[in-house]
Amino acid sequence: MTKIRAKICGVKTPQDIAVCAEADAAYIGFNFFAKSPRSVDIPTATQLAVDAPVGLAKVALVVNFDNEALDAITASVPLDMLQLHGAETPERVAEVKARYGLPVMKVLGISSAEDVAKIDLYAQVADQILVDAKAPKDAVLPGGNGVTFDWSLLRAKKYWQCPWMLAGGLNPDNVAEAVRATGVRQVDVASGVESAPGVKDPELIRAFVAAANSV
Numbered sequence: 001m002t003k004i005r006a007k008i009c010g011v012k013t014p015q016d017i018a019v020c021a022e023a024d025a026a027y028i029g030f031n032f033f034a035k036s037p038r039s040v041d042i043p044t045a046t047q048l049a050v051d052a053p054v055g056l057a058k059v060a061l062v063v064n065f066d067n068e069a070l071d072a073i074t075a076s077v078p079l080d081m082l083q084l085h086g087a088e089t090p091e092r093v094a095e096v097k098a099r100y101g102l103p104v105m106k107v108l109g110i111s112s113a114e115d116v117a118k119i120d121l122y123a124q125v126a127d128q129i130l131v132d133a134k135a136p137k138d139a140v141l142p143g144g145n146g147v148t149f150d151w152s153l154l155r156a157k158k159y160w161q162c163p164w165m166l167a168g169g170l171n172p173d174n175v176a177e178a179v180r181a182t183g184v185r186q187v188d189v190a191s192g193v194e195s196a197p198g199v200k201d202p203e204l205i206r207a208f209v210a211a212a213n214s215v
Ligand SMILES: O=C(O)c1ccccc1NCC(=O)[C@H](O)[C@H](O)COP(=O)(O)O
Pocket: 009, 010, 029, 031, 033, 036, 037, 038, 061, 063, 085, 132, 141, 142, 143, 144, 145, 146, 147, 167, 168, 169, 170, 188, 189, 190, 191, 192
């Protein structure tokens, strides 16, 4: 069975990253959305990324950032991928890819079949798609809300023109079922491996990666 590649989003400390590496996660996410309890500033992310073990892909999560903000991040933080978590258009995805020369993962929030249908368009320009739960209407954050969506919406289409990753309310207790139900080979988690908002729990990280690979 192929390994399930796990992304642990919102790491903030060297200890978080050491646990991700030891647990055999594939990606770590640095969150630059200032209102998030998981956010890191550029100097902190730079130091964490420089010190991160080789082999962990380093992803920057940004929400509707302009070129000036992205220039500042990419000039300082050594990165493997940019994650666009806002309302970026396919044209903006293409522009970011061309400007920074980094793979781009576009996040799409799902709550209906119409949302699923939109993935095709983005899959033609992005390097990866992160299929996430749509944020609840009253949510302060556009992601990291710990809510799932109806995975059966993905039954009709389980692959696109680029690799994809599943997110939204995943945790050590439900990630194996999510992998079984959707056939996904990559999973992403933020709040589901935390003991409090923004505080990663080493045991939950280990349990999440192990459960994802238990299927
Ligand atoms: O996690 C955040 O605080 C966040 C804030 C703003 C935009 C996106 C954010 N998280 C994005 C992620 O990649 C999450 O891992 C994804 O939405 C799933 O979150 P969760 O349901 O908490 O696992």
